[in-house]
Amino acid sequence: MRKVLFAAIAGLLTITVNAQVALKTEGLDAEYVQNITNRSQKIVDGLNITDAQKAENVRNIIANRYFLLNEIHEACAKKKQYAKDSIQGKGHRQRIIESAERRRDAELYKHHFELEADLSLYVDAATIEAVKDGMTYGVVPKTYQAHLDMIPSLKEEEKAQILAWLKEAREFAIDAENSNAKHGWFGKYKGRINNWLSKRGYDLVKEREAWYKRIEEAKNKK
Secondary structure (H helix, E strand, O other): OHHHHHHHHHHHHHHHHHOOOOOOOOOOOHHHHHHHHHHHHHHHHOOOOOOHHHHHHHHHHHHHHHHHHHHHHHHHHHHHHHHHHHOOOHHHHHHHHHHHHHHHHHHHHHHOOHHHHHHOOOOOHHHHHHHHHHOOOOHHHHHHHHHHHHOOOOOHHHHHHHHHHHHHHHHHHOOOOOHHHHHHHHHHHHHHHHHHHHHOOOOHHHHHHHHHHHHHHHHHHO
16 A cells, blocks of 8 residues: 555656646737747756756746746836826825835745745756856856955855855845846845955955956966
């Protein structure tokens, strides 16, 4: 009986993992769908997924994520615009705007962990990291490497903290409504990192000047 039960569970898991992930495009503009699908495909192209079905499922998960985020942000934007255009009284108008933002934030939090959970059915943790970086312009690895290059004397625990903060920023950025908002989240955390490093005794102006000098010297040697 136990063997039969395990076999049934294994069968269900196999069906789930091998199932086709459909694009959720109902009611969406065809050109918008194509643009998002193309954007998602570019991310997948950099993941080295050899299984065509798995690659398509990952692409569709990413695209569906973009569709959902757009729906959430659009609903908030419409409510705020309605308040600005139609509601008399500054206090009442502001309450509606704040209510729309709270609802948006609640929806974003409600769905935030779905992306990683859905991807985990098809790819490993390292690939999920790559997807997140792809959806946030690769800011985490680029900024982390820049800090390592700028301050070669960073301690291991300092490197770990910088990376942790950058990944935390990415969790907010991945749900942001546009590229400016995404970069805005990273900007906030870069400021936090810089303040923290300064308090630990690093002179960032001097470190940056020395880094630029090393870059120029490397160029001149070529």
